[in-house]
Amino acid sequence: MSTFSLSLQQKDNPFFTGQSSSLFSTGVARTVLGFHQQIDAYKPTPLVALDHLAKELGIGKILVKDESYRFDLNAFKxxxxxxxxxxxxxxxxxxxxxxxxxxxxxxxxxxxxxxxxxxxxxxxxxxxxxxxxxxxxxxxxxxxxxxxxxxxxxxxxxxxxxxxxxxxxxxxxxxxxxxxxxxxxxDTAWEGYTEIPAWIMQGYMTMASEACDQLEALGITQPTHTILQAGVGALAGGAMGYLANRYGADTFTGIVAEPDKADCIYQSGCHPDGAAVNVTGDLDTIMAGLACGEPNPMGWEILKSCSRHFLSVEDKVAALGMRILGNPLPGDDVVISGESGAIGIGLLYAIARHPDAARIMESLKLDEHSVVLLFNTEGDTDPVNYRDVVWEGKYAV
Ligand SMILES: Cc1ncc(COP(=O)(O)O)c(C=O)c1O
The missing domain is CATH 3.40.50.1100 (Rossmann fold)
Structure with a gap:
């Protein structure tokens, strides 16, 4: 296999405390799940094990929670x-x-x-x-x-x-x-507007709690890693908050991934005092769902205390992930993933094929024992761009 170098900027989180929030407790998650279960069309989305890809990349297990099946709406939101x-x-x-x-x-x-x-x-x-x-x-x-x-x-x-x-x-x-x-x-908060955004973040916990229950059903006690994509950071905050409450934030490596054209969480992690940093401009990334420049303050609070690393990556990483998930190794299932859904898998692959792979893998503690939980947060919600990328090879490495 060839190596190639995509832009992956990494900031190790100096603000990690492991402090979780009661807003995202397992008890609250049970209430939220109970609500979703009342909806007629409710069923848990699949957790897909990409065992052959994991072996290829020298990682223990890669599990993808596939939200393209959520209520036939093609996304977790x-x-x-x-x-x-x-x-x-x-x-x-x-x-x-x-x-x-x-x-x-x-x-x-x-x-x-x-x-x-x-x-x-x-x-x-x-x-x-x-x-x-x-x-x-x-x-x-x-x-x-x-x-x-x-x-x-x-x-x-x-x-x-x-x-x-x-x-x-x-x-x-x-x-x-x-x-x-x-x-x-x-789905973001600001001063004086927190109650509804908190409910929205709590709503996302259903995705994380289903995934953890599905892991357990596979005989896996817990993930060693999770990669969560961030726009404003509400999804990542809700899911990280849940995982931190369920397992303890210091028992797994939480990684937040963003497009480099809208990397407000990464930039906040780079701020000397950890203040939330806004990114401005057109935010013209192909990852439309992640094209947000202003962190959700509640999301940032959780991510600041419970994430280990922030990564800011170029658009090609997401395009790579879309192609990998749509064209798996023999024996692995196909996952249809849109731009914002595919960043995690694209990141894993881009790390494993990077000329400096050994150092990056070590810095993220990724090895043959790792169990990596990823969230495919959307399917082909922009089908034209999906085909441009997956069929026509737009944003090639
Ligand atoms: C598919 C997809 N993934 C991830 C996200 C990121 O969510 P958040 O803005 O809460 O960080 C979004 C947001 O719209 C999205 O649409």
């Missing part, structure tokens, strides 16, 4: 939006989540939920609003893929494509929500 919207509805009706049922909503005046999204979160919010008989208005950044817009409109939501980047689209959605009396359901 709905887990957060659905839980947050249900909690908002409960709050409005003055009932607890235990008392909540889909039937209890019949005949009630619907609420309008607003959000901004690269696609997946908005699709999740539109789907949840439709399931719960509510309304949704969704704002998207410039350059939003047509398929992603269409998928939101199909779910009955109003969808507005702006000429702004993601973070500015969030601000616009927020202002319009204020002006119109809509309820903002955003």
């Amino acid at each position: 709905v887990l957060g939006g659905s839980y947050a919207i249900a909690r908002c509805v409960c709050q409005k009706q003055g009932i607890t989540l235990d008392e909540f049922s889909f039937d209890s909503l019949k005949g009630q005046e619907p609420v309008t939920f607003a959000t901004a999204t690269d696609g997946n979160h908005g699709r999740g919010v539109a789907w949840a609003a439709q399931q719960l008989g509510q309304k949704a208005v969704v704002y998207m950044p410039k350059g939003a893929a047509k398929e992603r817009v269409d998928n939101i409109i199909k779910l009955g939501a109003e969808c507005i494509v702006t000429d702004l980047n993601y973070d500015d689209a969030v601000r616009l959605a927020c202002k319009n929500a204020d002006d119109n009396g809509w309820l903002m359901v955003q």
Whole structure:
């Protein structure tokens, strides 16, 4: 096998304390899972063992939680939006989540939920609003893929494509929500806006808790490593928070991976005091779901205390991961992975084939005993770009 060198910037986390948060306890995760299980179409997504690839890369095990199967929505995001919207509805009706049922909503005046999204979160919010008989208005950044817009409109939501980047689209959605009396359901937090984003992060725990239960069913006590991709860091924070509570943050190596064009978590890890750092500009990475420049403060808090390493990588890493997952070694299953879903596997492969592989593997404690848990957070949510990359070889190494 040839070696090749993709850009992989690594920052070892000097702020690690191992301190987890009760927001992401195993008890809360059970409540959230109980809610998701009430949804008719609920079933756990597969955990795929890529044993042949693991052997090829000199790693013990590689397990990919495949969220392309989540509620037929092709991404994990709905887990957060659905839980947050249900909690908002409960709050409005003055009932607890235990008392909540889909039937209890019949005949009630619907609420309008607003959000901004690269696609997946908005699709999740539109789907949840439709399931719960509510309304949704969704704002998207410039350059939003047509398929992603269409998928939101199909779910009955109003969808507005702006000429702004993601973070500015969030601000616009927020202002319009204020002006119109809509309820903002955003997957990031800011001062004075934390309750709904916390519910969204808790919603994501279902993905992590299913994965851990599936590992146990395979006779694996726990992962030694996890690689979590970050946009604002809500997903990574929710999943890392859960893993830290379930196993202890010092029992595994938590790695956060981001595109180098939108690496706000990595940059925050490089800040001398560990303050959250915003990245500005067009954020024009192919990993649309990770094209966010402003860390979610709750996510950053968890990632700062529980992650071991932050990695900032070029777009080619994700493209490589898409091709590997879609064209596996004989005996491994095919996983259809979109740009933001594939960064973890692309990173593992890019490390193993790097001219400096031995040093990087050692620094991340990766070896033939490692059990690496990855999350394919989306399938081919932009099918045109999927084919450009996987068929036509765009972003080749
Ligand atoms: C497919 C996919 N993966 C990962 C993420 C990252 O989530 P977060 O912004 O919470 O870091 C997103 C966000 O939209 C996404 O769509």
